[in-house]
Amino acid sequence: MKTVVFAGVVTMTLAATGFAGIGEDEKQIETRYGKAGKDLGGHGEVHDVGYVSNGFMIVVSFVNGVSQREGFTKPDTSPMSDQNIKDILGISAAEGTSWQEGQAQGGDKMWNRSDKKAVAIFPSMGKFLFVQDVNFVQPK
Secondary structure (H helix, E strand, O other): OHHHHHHHHHHHHHHHHOOOOOOOEHHHHHHHHOOOOEEEEEEOOEEEEEEEEOOEEEEEEEEOOEEEEEEEEOOOOOOOOHHHHHHHHHHHOOOOOOEEEOOOOOOOEEEEEOOOOEEEEEOOOOOOEEEEEOOOOOOO
């Protein structure tokens, strides 16, 4: 019972503090995650910035100052649990939206947000979960 109560409190805390949403600007991201931990540089139009918040390391990819992709991992880079994935998806759903599991390739998993504005990708290595704008293209 204590575990269920603790998990509920953690989930409510994460939801209350909120994860940044795709489409938020740098100031909004800083308000949610605090000061950037590290500027990871740029690749073309994409500028990556690292944060540590709510028990996750987060890399936010900004395009023209707007969050287009957010990558979540545990600080020790251990595999994510199903509960970690559920928590991130739950708080990455814009109000009034939900996630539906979609088709992925090669052992990866993916979800489509019901408003069709974001997707979540969980590569088969199991250590990172990416939430991104449906039009985001990772620079090479």
